[in-house]
Amino acid sequence: MGPFELVLFDMDGVIADTEPLHLEAANRVLAAEGVRLGAEESREFLGSTDAELFAALKERHGLNQPVERLVAAKTRETIALIRAGLAPAPGVCELLIQLKMRSIPAVVASSSVPELIDAVVDCLGLRSSFAGLFSAQLVGRGKPHPDLFLLAARRLGVLPQDCLVIEDAPAGIAAARAAGMAVAAVRTRLTEDLDLSAADLVLDSLEQFDYEILDGC
Numbered sequence: 001m002g003p004f005e006l007v008l009f010d011m012d013g014v015i016a017d018t019e020p021l022h023l024e025a026a027n028r029v030l031a032a033e034g035v036r037l038g039a040e041e042s043r044e045f046l047g048s049t050d051a052e053l054f055a056a057l058k059e060r061h062g063l064n065q066p067v068e069r070l071v072a073a074k075t076r077e078t079i080a081l082i083r084a085g086l087a088p089a090p091g092v093c094e095l096l097i098q099l100k101m102r103s104i105p106a107v108v109a110s111s112s113v114p115e116l117i118d119a120v121v122d123c124l125g126l127r128s129s130f131a132g133l134f135s136a137q138l139v140g141r142g143k144p145h146p147d148l149f150l151l152a153a154r155r156l157g158v159l160p161q162d163c164l165v166i167e168d169a170p171a172g173i174a175a176a177r178a179a180g181m182a183v184a185a186v187r188t189r190l191t192e193d194l195d196l197s198a199a200d201l202v203l204d205s206l207e208q209f210d211y212e213i214l215d216g217c
Helices: 019-033 038-046 052-061 067-083 092-100 116-126 146-157 170-179 209-215
Strands: 007-011 106-110 132-135 162-169 183-187 201-203
Touching: 007 092, 007 146, 019 038, 019 052, 019 067, 038 052, 052 067, 067 116, 092 209, 106 116, 106 146, 116 132, 132 146, 146 162, 146 170, 162 170, 170 183
Parallel strands: 007 106, 007 162, 106 132, 162 183, 183 201
Antiparallel strands: none
16 A cells, blocks of 8 residues: 555544434434434445435435435534534544645545534644545535545545545445545444455554555555
8 A cells, every 4th residue: 555645534433433423413303303313224324425314214214304404404413513522533633643744635525514524624623634625515426436535636636546545434435446546444433343344454543553554665
């Protein structure tokens, strides 16, 4: 692996443990519909956009509200939870420092809407650490399709083969693979028992990341 000219970070579960906040926010919205999204069912949608999530739930559970309204309501609820307190995932800040020392740009490439990406990076004080913030709203297809990663690389002027993606879910790993990029997977509480073996590297935490990989060593 490596050397790399760009590192693309998934956000939810990789930069911060936001997945429980997403689930709580979704259930606050779904409560008005008399529906509850369980942890197991929610795992089906890891890497999906909120629009994809609610479209599927609307078909499955007969939700009354339009998808757009459900997405907007969940976004508001999630931002409120983020602002109530959020910490970076272990090893994230250290890795961003190592990238800066090597003049390797980092970007966020997330299935979340732009408002949520902004809320997370601002809450963590990490906005200046990223050369770009990319939401799946910018492309027609979310993960496991490669469109978002390819767009981010193109905007930064970096070839896919010179990129490293950091993900935590099978859909994101598949998207990185389809984009022709190397991928490191991080196990999280939500994805630790999922099959992450398609990644080039699987870590229990970014604290285990070997920085020499960035240089191709």
